[in-house]
Amino acid sequence: MLVDINSIIPQDGSYDFLIEKFGEEKIAKRYEHIYSMIKDFLNQKQYADKAAISVVNLNHVIIDYFVDIYRLKPFQDIILVNEAKIYAYLSYWLLRHKPIQQFVIDDEDIVFINEEFVTDFILSNVLKELSDYPLIGECRGQVEEFAKTMRYYFQYRTYTPQSIELMLLSFSAGRGLQYSIDNQS
Numbered sequence: 001m002l003v004d005i006n007s008i009i010p011q012d013g014s015y016d017f018l019i020e021k022f023g024e025e026k027i028a029k030r031y032e033h034i035y036s037m038i039k040d041f042l043n044q045k046q047y048a049d050k051a052a053i054s055v056v057n058l059n060h061v062i063i064d065y066f067v068d069i070y071r072l073k074p075f076q077d078i079i080l081v082n083e084a085k086i087y088a089y090l091s092y093w094l095l096r097h098k099p100i101q102q103f104v105i106d107d108e109d110i111v112f113i114n115e116e117f118v119t120d121f122i123l124s125n126v127l128k129e130l131s132d133y134p135l136i137g138e139c140r141g142q143v144e145e146f147a148k149t150m151r152y153y154f155q156y157r158t159y160t161p162q163s164i165e166l167m168l169l170s171f172s173a174g175r176g177l178q179y180s181i182d183n184q185s
Contacts (some may be wrong), residue, residue: 003035008059018066031062034090038100039125041117050104054149058099065093068161082128084172087125088165091118095154115154119147122164126171146171 007023008031009015020025042048068089069081078085098114117155127143150167153159 003031005053005185015063017068018063019069022066022168023132027062027066030065030090031058034061034094034099035059037121041120045116047110047113050107050110051100051102054099056103057097057101060089061093061098061099064097065089068093073169083125084165084168085161088168089161091122091164092159092161095159112151112155115151119151120153122150123147124170126139126168138158157179 006027009019020067035053038058042051042053048133065150069085072078072085073081095114096120100113100117102110102113104110123143
């Protein structure tokens with residue numbers, strides 16, 4: 001069951017162009033997907049008793065994401081947005097609007113809960129094709145270092161949707177290069 005689009009998009013008409021361009025169903029599905037991922041994250045990390053999803057903040061994430069994509073498509077002459085761009089722009093707005101709000105005061109473990117979620121969100125994307133293959137030895141350490149550095153970057157460095165997209169494309173290029181090396185005849 002899809003969330004009511006009227007609960008995401010303000011009813012003052014200022015964002016009607018998003019509904020016209022993307023449709024209610026696509027916007028609602030993106031909202032539900034992110035909401036579900038955050039809820040799963042909170043449960044898996046056992047943070048559900050320390051933090052909650054701010055629906056208002058998540059609404060802003062979804063609106064700002066679709067506004068950016070709306071602007072990018074004609075500017076970059078894009079018909080279909082690639083996966084790296086989707087994850088980069090969603091990640092950026094998740095980091096900016098911080099839809100996960102802690103309600104336990106003075107818990108050091110969840111100070112950077114949104115940054116932790118976005119790191120996991122991105123890793124779920126870049127590692128999804130590798131789920132059938134266990135990481136071994138040094139490779140596991142390299143991926144763990146990548147995750148640790150990414151989280152640190154989101155906590156303390158300046159980032160943009162474009163820098164996040166470049167990070168995702170670089171990861172993909174590295175995988176492609178390694179695949180080419182491994183399959184030389």
